Amino acid sequence: MMHLLVALFSGSLFGLGLVVSDMVNAQRVQGWMDVLGNWDPTLGFVLLGAILPMLLAWPLGARRGKALLGNALPGPASVQINRELFLGAALFGVGWGLVGLCPGPAVAGLGLNGSSGLLFFLAMGVGMFAVPSLRRAFQRAVPA
């Protein structure tokens, strides 16, 4: 039960951070990527602010060895850079740039963005649903 309350708290804090930093504003996010136009550096400050607490969190967690509620912490990060990572990140970046929404703000904006936001969320869900079969088809068509 406690871990559900913590998840609710954590998700809420994330939502608050996205509103305070104005990252639910698709135009501001696009402004970060518009280096040929009116470049908006805000997103860089958001990333910096978000990374700082996590720079403390990882070593703290490693020293304790497990989470406060007793769960194991995530294992070491994979170091394998493969074509799926590259292809996925490239496709994700294009979609992110075109509308200015990534998954966090897409969820955070579900109640704010009207029908466009809902449509984006549904399309994103369809894309996510398709990935396991796309992955299999991709591996069959172009074996590594």
Next chain:
Amino acid sequence: MQQEWVMGFLGGLLIGLAALTFLLVNGRIMGVSGLLGGLIDRSGWGNGAERLVFLFGLFLIPVLWAHFVAPVDTHVSSNIGLVIFAGVLVGIGSRLANGCTSGHGVCGISRFSIRSIFATAVYLLSGVLAVSLFRHFLGVLP
């Protein structure tokens, strides 16, 4: 302009504290594409309630803010074709890469994961290319 950077940094700190809490208390990585994608493709149903509750908080606070604190302008495009196309790309891309801005950009970079640093560089670059091409050369984006 300067105030926007400060608010960006403060909001970023809140996001980082949310990730810190989720990691140190629950032992989970705060990556939205993973949390949501696992619910959609069923791979994460083992801890589905935790995922749902997290996403509910993420959805709820902006709604409450807009209702009680100040209106929130999100400026999401009303071009239906563009919105669907971009949504599908974000869904496929973030799951194929096993992470998005929160998972790779915040949680991965901060543990110096080489995969996350690589992914973040690639999606930032392809985002810049997409905005430049579609806004300044094709004139599709306003």
